Amino acid sequence: MLIASILLAVPAPALAGAWTQEEGHGQVILQSSAAYSATEFGPSYDLYASRPYDKVEVTLVFEYGATDWLTLIAAPQFLYVSFGEPSPSSYTGPGYQDVGARMRLWRDEASVVSAQVVGRFPGTGNSESAAAVGYEDPELDLRLLYGLSFTMFGKAAFLDVQLAQRMRFGPPPDELHLDVTLGWRVAERWQLLAQSFNVISEGAGTGPYFGDSYEYYKLQFGAAYDLSAAVTVQLSVVSTVFARNAPQENGLVLAVYYRF
Numbered sequence: 001m002l003i004a005s006i007l008l009a010v011p012a013p014a015l016a017g018a019w020t021q022e023e024g025h026g027q028v029i030l031q032s033s034a035a036y037s038a039t040e041f042g043p044s045y046d047l048y049a050s051r052p053y054d055k056v057e058v059t060l061v062f063e064y065g066a067t068d069w070l071t072l073i074a075a076p077q078f079l080y081v082s083f084g085e086p087s088p089s090s091y092t093g094p095g096y097q098d099v100g101a102r103m104r105l106w107r108d109e110a111s112v113v114s115a116q117v118v119g120r121f122p123g124t125g126n127s128e129s130a131a132a133v134g135y136e137d138p139e140l141d142l143r144l145l146y147g148l149s150f151t152m153f154g155k156a157a158f159l160d161v162q163l164a165q166r167m168r169f170g171p172p173p174d175e176l177h178l179d180v181t182l183g184w185r186v187a188e189r190w191q192l193l194a195q196s197f198n199v200i201s202e203g204a205g206t207g208p209y210f211g212d213s214y215e216y217y218k219l220q221f222g223a224a225y226d227l228s229a230a231v232t233v234q235l236s237v238v239s240t241v242f243a244r245n246a247p248q249e250n251g252l253v254l255a256v257y258y259r260f
Helices: none
Strands: 026-041 047-067 070-075 077-083 089-094 096-107 111-122 139-152 155-168 175-184 190-201 215-226 231-244 246-259
Touching: 026 231, 047 246, 070 111, 077 096, 096 139, 139 175, 190 231, 215 246
Parallel strands: none
Antiparallel strands: 026 047, 026 246, 047 070, 047 077, 070 096, 077 089, 096 111, 111 139, 139 155, 155 175, 175 190, 190 215, 215 231, 231 246
């Protein structure tokens, strides 16, 4: 059975998406998430009690428009993971450090198609803590993104769909990711967000922690409020609603966006 939280990635910021930044402009996103789990989905999708853990991730995302069609991305991460009995362990320190770019391939007045490449470099070093397992090997995220702006019940809305191949170099298996975000501006400063984050491993990995294939499906619901033309805050709740060989997580996500 896979060790719990290490496999579950924190959802991406809701207001980044498929759209590229304008040349000379960008945004900074401070995103934090806190999750807890004490149950796990087994190989037959049944839920049972498992080793409890807490996880906190804080990520600072930088996006800058090198041109109107090319956005540069950097995202350092801080990580805290703590496992309970039996055999308690914990890790506190750097998580993944992401560097990459998003390139716009096509657009019209309402929609956009982009491709994104992000290299993910582990910051855990030679940590011997079991809580750092899964954050110790480099990854490459190859992503195709589609964004659509439209009107829903007379209010502005958007749909963002992302399909990714996550290549993991080391014991963990490669993964297929599908992320979907629906945003609806219900008032001048308020936007409601519904998101789905889905991960399917491409077979099993190697070693004692990654000997089984897995899949998990998360739903996240929240709202974003514009404090000003440049600053937006977002608060969401997230939960693993269905999975196989993966923990059932529940948590909160808080993000602050600054556009420049």
